[in-house]
């Protein structure tokens with residue numbers, strides 16, 4: 143494994159491209175350049191995503207010389223499991239090591255409708271939300287699409303043992319997906335493709351802290367993917383305190399972008415609203431929030447805050463969470479409270495990494 147050095151930290155690992163980073167179109171192009179027939183693309187995709195082999199040598203219906211070419215051009219493994227913790231409720235948290243030694247988290251959650259995987263898009267994060275463990279230590283580097291795809295594959299391989307399937311994916315792990323837009327987009331195309339992992343767009347959710355130009359771009363992609371925005375506050379003053387990104391992208395502009403998304407896609411947006419004790423959780427806050435978002439096609443997901451030792455926020459008491467929910471309902475806003483999972487295993491974004499890898503998160 144290559145040494146982790148200062149100079150490498152912000153750059154990508156200097157390795158052959160991961161085969162998992164290639165969309166079908168990119169692979170098709172490459173296959174063509176090699177002078178091979180077009181059907182090789184489907185064969186490779188099938189080996190990677192349906193049969194889920196770990197080596198090019200296992201792709202037995204490909205000619206030997208072509209397998210050698212693949213080996214010379216691409217890598218096929220990228221992630222090593224460092225920690226795998228199972229919670230009492232069945233949530234499994236993985237800490238994976240990347241080829242350059244950095245670590246990322248992935249979470250598998252069991253729901254009544256199937257299994258979902260929460261993936262990481264960056265090593266660390268530069269958004270700086272004051273309540274979040276993922277941003278401790280800042281951004282180390284971007285993940286390549288293949289490193290995001292590999293997280294789903296690793297979890298799928300664990301499920302293969304009991305013949306079960308990842309049915310949905312949420313991009314809500316460490317990192318800001320819209321700060322790594324191109325790789326995130328390639329990831330979406332790969333897992334959504336019917337020859338890839340075939341995860342339906344309606345079963346994929348992406349969440350952003352609110353990088354406005356990328357919200358417009360995402361709306362224009364017109365993908366049927368679920369879209370969430372971390373709002374966490376009903377006004378600029380409070381939002382800036384919780385999320386410094388609000389200084390660059392004010393709430394008015396953010397809500398305008400959401401309205402554009404609503405109109406362009408016809409789809410609703412989920413606002414994530416973490417309840418931080420004594421900060422943003424009063425009935426007045428609920429009413430103010432309702433006034434700001436009433437005109438939008440939206441839904442609010444209330445998140446009981448996860449305590450992060452490095453951060454100072456406290457949890458809103460249960461009765462207050464219900465009162466906040468009621469107040470929004472009375473104002474005609476669709477609202478749910480996020481079910482908590484994996485509480486006993488540091489399942490909030492970045493917590494496991496912060497505990498296991500102190501050197502990366504200081």
Ligand code: SAH
Nearest residue numbers: 274314317318349350351372414416447448
């Ligand atoms: N960067 C993206 C993706 C992260 S998604 C985003 O900001 O949307 C993870 C969600 O959990 C976000 O809504 C984030 O704001 C929230 N979150 C982070 N730390 C939290 C904590 N300690 N308690 C509750 N929610 C938290």
